[in-house]
Amino acid sequence: MSEAQVVSEVAEAGTGLVLAPASGARQFWRRLRAQRAALVAAGAVALLVLVALAAPLLTALEGQSPTTYHPGLVDSARGGVPVGALGGIGADHWLGVEPQTGRDLFARLVYGARVSLGVALAATLVQVGLGVLIGIAAGLGNRWVDQALSRFTDVVVALPLMVMSLALLAVVPAGFPRPVLVASVIGLIGWGSIARIVRASTLALKQLDHVAAARLSGWGSWRIARRELLPALGAPVITYAALLVPVNISAEAALSFLGAGVKPPTPSWGQMLTSANVWYQAAPQYLLLPAGLLFVTVLALTVLGDGVRRALDPRAASRLGVGTGRRKEARA
Template identity: 80%
Template sequence: MSEALVASPAPAADSSASGASGARQFWRRLRAQRAALVAAAVVALLVLVALAAPLLTAIEGQDPTTYHPSLVDSARGGVPVGPLGGIGADHWLGVEPQTGRDLFARLVYGARVSLGVAIAATLVQVLIAVVVGVSAALGNRWVDQVLSRTTEIIVALPLMIMSLALLAIVPGSFPRPVLVALVIGLIAWGTLAKIVRAQTLTLKQLDYVAAARLSGWSTWRIARRDLLPGLAAPLITYSALLVPMNIGVEAALSFLGVGVKPPTPSWGQMLTAADVWYQAAPQYLLLPAGALFVTVLALTVLGDGVRTALDPRAASRLRVGTGRRGEARADAGTTAGTDLPRPGTPADGTKEATA
């Protein structure tokens, strides 16, 4: 991917024009992918709902922590009173079993926690990966060896087990969403660091980087001016795929009881409490599970669309196609008009004998 992501050096005005042209090409390729546009709209809507959670719950007139014991039937174990889990004008998605807390309020506030933790963990991963990967690629042999072996150890660590261990020993007074984001970010940066190191080693071999080194530029200046712009495309692509992965990790940790603690709502925490209510109150399980599924699917599709849009060779591959049909079509296009004999010429290429 490196040769497709790096451009030749140019003056400041030309580089800005090239950057604007590259941005236009990126948006054009992204707009050509309808699935990616739909996924982007879904992600934007989810982020908007998460940011506007206080306003939405104020319009409904509820909050995520207030108990409503009168809305659950204690004689039946706390099943919500009314049809469809207590859905009504005051509670748009019904209420939570046993507690009577509003499900809509907990769902939109849970979006803030799940998305916030995933995005914060991704930022931590990207920051550590860039520092470690670039330092390993630009450092001497010993620095590269130490950082590379450390990265391999981090990659080999089991994420869930290490997260469970760290989250279990930290005092409960520490803000739990911040702690979960830090733990995920500090454990799961290894793979991205290896990608950054490999890409930086490729960029180091380019002529304009060698010219900058010979002109006396410092390592930091070369990294900031020449290498980091070339790393933007793979970082954006992989980060778009890291966010849904981190959402799943946060949900799994909350499901195991070591993630976000009540009364702070989280989609994974709601799934943990709903595992015994899937028959008596199915909406309590289906709503957070559906929200998780839609969010992870939309982010995954968007990440794949961003990867395709940032790869200039993807458009030609999509036009020609892949597999045997694409190869046959490409071969037919290259041989058309060259292998066919001219009119009046035999197939073996010899001239006909004239009378």
């Protein structure tokens, strides 16, 4: 049964009432709510986003700043190890302090969440914008346009992200805002895969009757794309974008770990991991906390992206229903 034919029927005898077909948004939320792992992941992502947005408020409650040095809280005779138990954890510093500098670790973690999530989301927007634009242009263009854009996309996909990012970040002036630069570089290099998906979907969609009728009525290519193709491309684009966010978070962390990403004193989880690789014995929380947050964020976004894919794909639901029905018949 197609999605447009799905209706909600009241099971009570004698009523005979048939409700209106559920909208696409209602079907999506119903399928997403049925996946407990996706709901847990969505809650974790929402909490991380809330912490990132409320970073100034949280650090104000603690009374600390992510860039303020506290030399008296580290033991210079031991190479800068935090003074006190558990890395200097106390009422004034909830998660301790950073080795050598004495900067508050909690403040740097919550502000690092802003940088990591913000860079990943901005890079994803750039990737989606370029991928959709080039994919639709290739799918709707003539043979020469399609060939030129497809070969250009193949070259972009073949480029090694880390190597090209390191090369581009090395030639940009130091005064340019580093988070904006990192997001732009990741976005400009990583749009090839989504362009391929959009092109393939466009080639399939333009064979449909309503798109052919729009062409015969004299509509231009961009009007057809805006009115007929973009609504149908929403599901695959949203699904792939949800899976791109954790990939971009990992890319930002890797660039910061290699020293080509966000520069101090701006906090970033990847940058903190770079500094923590020599302190994992003297101050293990300085390594474990950013690594743990990075792992949880990437895992939650990956699970949520897979849940969105399942909720937006009606074939996944039908396959699940068929499989469940066969198991019930086998048990009977």
